[in-house]
Amino acid sequence: MSVISFEVIYRGIFQKSLAVKISRTLILAAVKEGKPGISFGRYSDSPERNGIPAKQFGYIADNEEELETVAAQYEPKQVDISICVDDTLCKGVESWAWYGLQPINAVTKPGGTLIVTSNQKEDDLVQHIHRRETPYKLAIIPGEASFAGLWVYKDDGTDARCLAAALKAEPTMCSIASLESAIRENIGSETHVEAAREVYEDLRPVEIEPGQGNDEVPFTFELLKWHEMRQGVVIDGVGGHEGFRGGEGGYEPGRNPYFKKWSTRTMRPVVSFEKCTKCTLCWVACPDTCFDVTPDGFFDANMEACCGCGVCEAICPVKDCITMVNEVVFDERDSQWQMWQENKEDYDKYMDEKITTGKIDGRHPITGLAGAFSGIGLETGHNPETAKIKPLKDL
Amino acid sequence: MATATEQQQGAGVHLLTGSEVMAHICRLADVDVITAYPIRPYDTVMQYVSKFIAEGDFDADYIPAESEHGQFEIVKHASACGARVFTGSSGVGWLYAMEPLAVTAGLRLPMVALVGCRALDDPGAFGTEHNDAMLVRDLGWMINFPDTAQEVIELGLLAYRVAEDPRVYLPCAIAMDGAFLTHSQATVRLPGQDEVNAFLPPYDRGDLLLHPDNPITIAPQANEDWLMEVRRQSSEAAKNSYTVLKEAHADFSKIFGTNTNPFLDEYMTEDADVVLCGVGTLSLPVKVAIREMRKEGKKVGMVRLKWFRPFPTEELRESLSRFKAVGVIDRDYSFGSPYHGGIVYNEIKAAMYGADKVPHLKGFVCGLGGREVLLEDVKQMADKVISMGQNDAADNEVDWIGVRG
Numbered sequence: 001m002s003v004i005s006f007e008v009i010y011r012g013i014f015q016k017s018l019a020v021k022i023s024r025t026l027i028l029a030a031v032k033e034g035k036p037g038i039s040f041g042r043y044s045d046s047p048e049r050n051g052i053p054a055k056q057f058g059y060i061a062d063n064e065e066e067l068e069t070v071a072a073q074y075e076p077k078q079v080d081i082s083i084c085v086d087d088t089l090c091k092g093v094e095s096w097a098w099y100g101l102q103p104i105n106a107v108t109k110p111g112g113t114l115i116v117t118s119n120q121k122e123d124d125l126v127q128h129i130h131r132r133e134t135p136y137k138l139a140i141i142p143g144e145a146s147f148a149g150l151w152v153y154k155d156d157g158t159d160a161r162c163l164a165a166a167l168k169a170e171p172t173m174c175s176i177a178s179l180e181s182a183i184r185e186n187i188g189s190e191t192h193v194e195a196a197r198e199v200y201e202d203l204r205p206v207e208i209e210p211g212q213g214n215d216e217v218p219f220t221f222e223l224l225k226w227h228e229m230r231q232g233v234v235i236d237g238v239g240g241h242e243g244f245r246g247g248e249g250g251y252e253p254g255r256n257p258y259f260k261k262w263s264t265r266t267m268r269p270v271v272s273f274e275k276c277t278k279c280t281l282c283w284v285a286c287p288d289t290c291f292d293v294t295p296d297g298f299f300d301a302n303m304e305a306c307c308g309c310g311v312c313e314a315i316c317p318v319k320d321c322i323t324m325v326n327e328v329v330f331d332e333r334d335s336q337w338q339m340w341q342e343n344k345e346d347y348d349k350y351m352d353e354k355i356t357t358g359k360i361d362g363r364h365p366i367t368g369l370a371g372a373f374s375g376i377g378l379e380t381g382h383n384p385e386t387a388k389i390k391p392l393k394d395l
Numbered sequence: 396m397a398t399a400t401e402q403q404q405g406a407g408v409h410l411l412t413g414s415e416v417m418a419h420i421c422r423l424a425d426v427d428v429i430t431a432y433p434i435r436p437y438d439t440v441m442q443y444v445s446k447f448i449a450e451g452d453f454d455a456d457y458i459p460a461e462s463e464h465g466q467f468e469i470v471k472h473a474s475a476c477g478a479r480v481f482t483g484s485s486g487v488g489w490l491y492a493m494e495p496l497a498v499t500a501g502l503r504l505p506m507v508a509l510v511g512c513r514a515l516d517d518p519g520a521f522g523t524e525h526n527d528a529m530l531v532r533d534l535g536w537m538i539n540f541p542d543t544a545q546e547v548i549e550l551g552l553l554a555y556r557v558a559e560d561p562r563v564y565l566p567c568a569i570a571m572d573g574a575f576l577t578h579s580q581a582t583v584r585l586p587g588q589d590e591v592n593a594f595l596p597p598y599d600r601g602d603l604l605l606h607p608d609n610p611i612t613i614a615p616q617a618n619e620d621w622l623m624e625v626r627r628q629s630s631e632a633a634k635n636s637y638t639v640l641k642e643a644h645a646d647f648s649k650i651f652g653t654n655t656n657p658f659l660d661e662y663m664t665e666d667a668d669v670v671l672c673g674v675g676t677l678s679l680p681v682k683v684a685i686r687e688m689r690k691e692g693k694k695v696g697m698v699r700l701k702w703f704r705p706f707p708t709e710e711l712r713e714s715l716s717r718f719k720a721v722g723v724i725d726r727d728y729s730f731g732s733p734y735h736g737g738i739v740y741n742e743i744k745a746a747m748y749g750a751d752k753v754p755h756l757k758g759f760v761c762g763l764g765g766r767e768v769l770l771e772d773v774k775q776m777a778d779k780v781i782s783m784g785q786n787d788a789a790d791n792e793v794d795w796i797g798v799r800g
């Protein structure tokens with residue numbers, strides 16, 4: 001029996017069409033060789049919600065009976081290939097479909113391949129990916145998180161590149177010729193075919209050994225039994241407040257202890273406390289009540305609560321006081337104010353470094369949104385002249 | 396001078412419609428919030444309720460809503476805030492409130508509602524059919540079908556007592572036959588306030604109370620990781636409603652000095668060969684026809700279900716196993732269902748499956764749209780059941796009785 005299973009891990013709305021396109025085209029390429037397949041999204045992910053991590057799945061089998069055998073289990077428990085189209089998701093996935101943080105490689109088979117579109121290097125990315133007991137391969141397709149929306153399809157060739165990477169990972173799926181013709185039929189131009197061919201030739205997956213990567217134990221909690229739950233579809237309210245980090249001064253509101261939003265954000269605010277005038281606007285405007293009030297009256301964005309919306313940056317009246325920075329450059333979730341208190345010079349250096357390395361290019365001209373939200377087109381995506389995503393051979 | 400209500404409200408015997416008795420239940424139960432929207436035949440209850448309030452004999456928030464949907468939403472929320480509530484509707488009006496009806500049961504809110512049973516459109520019709528009330532039977536609603544204005548006292552007070560029990564917390568529909576019960580006056584013995592107070596404790600929402608001092612979230616989005624557990628809780632609550640109802644009924648009998656069976660009303664069944672089964676006011680023509688048939692030596696009896704939810708499976712199996720044959724009369728329809736029978740027929744058949752002794756069961760559809768169930772109709776049905784019993788042969792055909800053609 002030979003069944004190939006894969007998943008595409010993406011962000012709701014902005015990458016939904018992209019994920020569907022990757023999944024469908026891969027199946028359609030195999031169909032060309034007489035292999036049946038299915039492609040489906042996880043229904044309870046709520047992929048129509050902004051930035052929510054979500055998954056698309058697919059199976060390719062040798063015959064219908066084999067396909068039924070795997071499809072009888074709606075959601076694959078293990079996949080040969082995991083394709084992640086936003087590298088900030090390497091920190092883990094908190095979706096609508098489950099509770100707690102699921103490592104990005106949670107269902108990648110031992111020896112399977114995790115494909116990520118990223119401008120990071122393998123070593124840096126592995127620091128974010130939870131370590132596990134079995135080896136897997138990591139393959140990076142250079143490029144920023146693609147914006148291929150629900151309503152419009154901003155084409156940057158990510159689809160074709162991911163398809164080629166998937167085929168490279170599991171070459172028995174179909175021939176490159178079938179994939180190319182499926183790309184022509186379902187995606188379009190020769191540019192895409194070229195992009196695919198290039199990735200197919202140049203992609204070099206690296207082996208990730210057991211124990212390599214982020215040693216943090218992923219956040220989990222136990223789901224209650226029916227007789228342990230409160231009646232009447234009632235859950236405890238999030239109430240109360242305490243001083244800053246449980247101390248005397250300042251103010252920290254009560255927060256949902258189960259939903260940490262660690263992987264909801266693609267960027268995070270970095271605050272320059274030197275520039276802050278304590279005007280309170282960020283504190284008031286943050287839709288998720290993320291700002292803790294410090295004992296000396298500053299506002300400290302709490303990384304257990306921030307969804308990375310960028311409202312605080314937009315509303316802060318002081319120039320360069322709040323800067324949104326790509327989430328992928330952070331390993332920690334520490335209090336920025338505490339860092340600043342400990343050593344102001346070090347904090348300033350830290351801030352400058354993060355703002356430089358995690359600078360968000362390709363911001364949307366109107367919304368100012370970045371990363372998966374920015375909307376980079378095919379020209380900037382694949383054109384070697386203007387590329388943020390550089391062709392592999394130029395790297 | 397005493398108001399009309401004062402003259403009427405004392406304990407003792409009065410001439411009252413079923414709706415009017417329900418209004419008295421509201422008053423005696425000291426209901427806090429009532430919402431109204433007009434549709435006949437249920438709306439007669441609101442005429443009495445508003446009169447009691449206008450005359451100062453009853454203190455409740457009485458809110459005329461903009462539609463049935465709003466009407467049921469308002470009391471749903473009031474119930475979450477700890478108010479004892481009452482509302483009601485009929486026919487397609489009740490269906491227009493279907494969303495809050497489902498949600499109320501899902502949220503385990505002990506709303507009590509009067510369904511003045513009425514045919515569903517189309518065609519537009521005023522008369523009794525039970526399909527409106529029956530539409531909530533799978534959602535967690537308790538449903539009872541009083542057959543007389545007097546029985547509204549028992550089933551109305553039990554509705555509040557059982558619905559508001561924390562082991563249950565489920566809404567209850569009092570399904571009252573339009574015209575025959577909602578609009579017909581009969582002599583009724585009203586209970587006194589002290590008796591009612593002894594029977595019915597105040598509604599206590601406990602730690603599920605929606606109140607600023609008790610921060611909770613009600614009805615968050617809950618996907619497949621939670622929903623099955625939530626439904627399992629509702630199933631448990633529905634199971635509990637059976638036990639709690641039995642308990643409450645025993646208290647009711649003690650406090651009010653009555654002697655009824657909690658679930659089944661049996662008439663001339665001791666020596667009966669066959670019985671007719673059904674719900675609601677058709678018990679009257681059935682009983683009278685049985686008396687007449689008895690004179691001809693036909694041993695016919697009646698078993699009437701007072702509660703359709705909780706469904707008294709064990710009691711019914713025990714009772715019906717005693718007879719050779721059973722006829723089930725439905726004042727409702729379930730088009731395309733097994734043997735094209737009605738809802739009560741199908742449920743009784745399901746309940747009897749696997750009983751030690753299963754009588755032959757025949758279904759009838761009769762009295763739709765408020766058409767009178769005539770004595771001849773009852774006799775015709777009884778004869779068919781008798782011959783089924785005599786032949787000891789199943790007759791799965793469901794017959795329409797009293798239909799032209």
Ligand code: SF4
Pocket residue numbers: 268269285286287288289290291301302305306307308309310311312313
């Ligand atoms: S990015 Fe949005 S969620 Fe995060 S702190 Fe700023 S306003 Fe709040």
Ligand code: SF4
Pocket residue numbers: 271275276277278279280281282283299315316317318321322
């Ligand atoms: S909006 Fe800017 S200046 Fe105002 S309190 Fe927040 S960080 Fe400080």
